[in-house]
Amino acid sequence: MTxxxxxSGIREAAIRPVLRGGxxxxxxxxxLTVIISVGGxxxxxxxKDGLAVTGLDQRTSWGFYISNLIFFMGISYGAAIASAVMxxxxxxxxxxLTRMLESIALAAALAGALFPVIDLGRPERGWYLFRYGQIxxxxxxxxxxxxxxxxxxxxFLYLPLIPDFAYCRDQLGDRLGRVRRVSYRALALGWSGxxxxxxxxxxxxxxxxxxxxxxxxxxxxxxAWLFSxxxxxxxxxxxxxxxxxxxxxxxxxAALVIIMAVIRKAYHLESIITEQHFRMLGYGLIxxxxxxxxxxxxxxxxxxxxxxxxxxxxxxxxMTGDLAWVFWLFVVGGVLxxxxxxxxxxxxxxxxxxxxSIAIVLGMFVKRFLIVVPGLAESxxxxxxxxxxxxxxxxxxxxxxxxxxxxxxxxxxxxLFPVISIHEFEAAHPDxxxxxxxxxxxxxx
Amino acid sequence: MTTRGMTSALAIVAIVSTMFFAAGTxxxxxxxxxRATAIKITQPADQVPAKPASVSAxxxxxxGKALGGFPLKLYVLTxxxxxxxxxxxxxxxxxxxxxxxxxxxxxxxxxxxxxxxAGTKDFAASQSNSQFKAVGPVTLHRNADFGLExxxxxxxxxxxLLVAAIWSTxxxxxxxxxxxxxxxDAAATPNAPRAKG
Numbered sequence: 001m002t003x004x005x006x007x008s009g010i011r012e013a014a015i016r017p018v019l020r021g022g023x024x025x026x027x028x029x030x031x032l033t034v035i036i037s038v039g040g041x042x043x044x045x046x047x048k049d050g051l052a053v054t055g056l057d058q059r060t061s062w063g064f065y066i067s068n069l070i071f072f073m074g075i076s077y078g079a080a081i082a083s084a085v086m087x088x089x090x091x092x093x094x095x096x097l098t099r100m101l102e103s104i105a106l107a108a109a110l111a112g113a114l115f116p117v118i119d120l121g122r123p124e125r126g127w128y129l130f131r132y133g134q135i136x137x138x139x140x141x142x143x144x145x146x147x148x149x150x151x152x153x154x155x156f157l158y159l160p161l162i163p164d165f166a167y168c169r170d171q172l173g174d175r176l177g178r179v180r181r182v183s184y185r186a187l188a189l190g191w192s193g194x195x196x197x198x199x200x201x202x203x204x205x206x207x208x209x210x211x212x213x214x215x216x217x218x219x220x221x222x223x224a225w226l227f228s229x230x231x232x233x234x235x236x237x238x239x240x241x242x243x244x245x246x247x248x249x250x251x252x253x254a255a256l257v258i259i260m261a262v263i264r265k266a267y268h269l270e271s272i273i274t275e276q277h278f279r280m281l282g283y284g285l286i287x288x289x290x291x292x293x294x295x296x297x298x299x300x301x302x303x304x305x306x307x308x309x310x311x312x313x314x315x316x317x318x319m320t321g322d323l324a325w326v327f328w329l330f331v332v333g334g335v336l337x338x339x340x341x342x343x344x345x346x347x348x349x350x351x352x353x354x355x356x357s358i359a360i361v362l363g364m365f366v367k368r369f370l371i372v373v374p375g376l377a378e379s380x381x382x383x384x385x386x387x388x389x390x391x392x393x394x395x396x397x398x399x400x401x402x403x404x405x406x407x408x409x410x411x412x413x414x415x416l417f418p419v420i421s422i423h424e425f426e427a428a429h430p431d432x433x434x435x436x437x438x439x440x441x442x443x444x445x
Numbered sequence: 446m447t448t449r450g451m452t453s454a455l456a457i458v459a460i461v462s463t464m465f466f467a468a469g470t471x472x473x474x475x476x477x478x479x480r481a482t483a484i485k486i487t488q489p490a491d492q493v494p495a496k497p498a499s500v501s502a503x504x505x506x507x508x509g510k511a512l513g514g515f516p517l518k519l520y521v522l523t524x525x526x527x528x529x530x531x532x533x534x535x536x537x538x539x540x541x542x543x544x545x546x547x548x549x550x551x552x553x554x555x556x557x558x559x560x561x562x563a564g565t566k567d568f569a570a571s572q573s574n575s576q577f578k579a580v581g582p583v584t585l586h587r588n589a590d591f592g593l594e595x596x597x598x599x600x601x602x603x604x605x606l607l608v609a610a611i612w613s614t615x616x617x618x619x620x621x622x623x624x625x626x627x628x629x630d631a632a633a634t635p636n637a638p639r640a641k642g
Binding site (some may be wrong): 201215 | 614627628
């Protein structure tokens with residue numbers, strides 16, 4: 001395949017979803033909309049009758065909702081950090097992935113950021129955080145870092161999109177409706193591909209790639225401190241922040257593999273997203289799983305050696321008690337088996353790595369639940385006993401709605417802009433006919 | 446070794462031993478008999494953990510005469526790693542024989558204390574035991590004691606500066622890009638071939 005035919009193929013593959021959906025697209029979009037709507041109804045019910053309709057109570061005040069916050073935000077900053085690192089190290093196989101990673105990061109952040117509000121029960125009281133918040137409270141730190149992160153993420157996604165918006169503006173022309181034409185014109189900011197523009201854009205993307213790493217790492221770190229500054233059993237730990245960051249990147253990369261597999265098939269991107277992409281990410285997942293196991297063992301060995309007070313009984317609850325089956329299911333099904341699946345050459349293929357990634361994502365959801373809920377269920381008062389938490393249909397429906405919101409948002413994103421960065425493929429093949437150059441000659445703003 | 450050699454070695458050992466014994470006897474003969482002493486402890490009835498408790502002890506001789514200017518040590522019986530006495534304070538007796546110690550209990554329950562006088566050449570060593578209760582809320586860690594209180598004063602400024610720096614970077618990146626695109630676009634002539642972009 002020549003450079004020009006390859007780029008032409010890339011452009012067509014990247015633009016195809018922008019131009020038309022097809023009945024499958026609409027069917028899946030409708031199904032996801034129904035799931036999200038059911039979640040919306042459940043939330044309306046919760047708003048009407050209060051948090052009494054959930055399994056939450058005075059003891060276990062953080063259940064599925066806060067687990068979801070950590071889980072979805074984890075996928076988001078994991079994807080953002082992975083994309084930033086790929087950009088900064090300029091790995092050649094990243095070009096098909098960075099747009100997807102950045103889109104996943106934004107979609108998961110939007111889904112995850114809703115959960116603190118949902119968990120409030122009385123959402124209008126969220127305003128009190130801004131009005132009466134004290135800087136000494138980790139909840140206020142959380143608001144600060146999540147706000148910074150969302151803005152950074154939008155810029156991080158938007159900057160590499162500018163040349164592609166210009167391409168849509170100039171090349172798609174009459175095939176688009178008026179609203180979309182006007183939107184592309186505005187979002188392209190007048191991009192014409194001049195060397196000066198490219199230089200400043202490259203610098204801007206580099207600055208944002210550097211900045212997004214500490215800004216994104218601040219989010220899981222502050223979330224971890226939200227737990228570890230308390231003296232709750234299971235939470236009173238000094239390694240929670242790096243543990244959360246690592247868990248985030250682990251689940252973020254696994255989520256990327258799943259979405260990559262779906263998009264590859266649905267948008268016919270087999271020639272762009274190859275098995276090599278999956279293998280490289282698979283190796284990364286093995287390394288991340290090993291590191292996560294190391295952190296987990298380090299955490300439990302230090303606690304298990306002492307077995308002091310409630311922390312000891314908490315550990316017993318996880319290792320041999322009522323929650324042992326969930327914990328060992330996570331260890332075996334969410335970490336060890338996926339590692340083995342990717343490590344064995346026979347299963348180290350697209351299907352095997354995707355299945356392993358699904359197991360990792362489900363496992364990490366379970367792990368977040370095991371971090372949040374048992375710590376609260378364990379009594380710290382001598383007169384009280386362990387109390388079980390069971391989510392109700394309301395929490396399950398809202399959780400499923402949030403999970404459905406990520407592919408739903410991605411489907412919308414990829415109707416609005418190319419799923420693959422045309423601009424970056426063009427930069428990687430300077431000898432071919434760059435689409436933006438064509439755009440510059442044939443069109444204006 | 447020959448018989449002669451063995452005899453010489455034994456003789457040397459005997460001479461050295463005799464010298465040490467003689468020196469020890471002479472020293473014992475020089476020391477007068479030390480007078481007996483007694484310690485009486487006064488402690489609080491109940492005490493809140495982490496608040497300084499005032500424990501005092503009076504050192505007297507056998508006749509009840511107060512002994513001033515002598516060092517006393519306060520020990521607490523701890524049990525986490527096996528029962529042992531832990532020295533927690535040291536003070537010198539005043540003219541009335543009373544030494545006052547400041548000690549912060551670190552747990553709730555019985556606090557068993559021991560005051561020890563190590564003795565001098567004139568006064569014999571003595572010790573006394575007592576106990577009191579630590580009750581109430583456990584507030585073992587107070588930020589002020591570790592200097593963390595001062596962090597509250599400058600932390601908001603540091604956080605504010607950090608957030609301002611991040612937002613400034615966002616704004617600089619966007620404004621710079623918008624200006625670069627606008628100026629480059631305006632400079633380009635309409636019919637000139639455009640660069641790859």
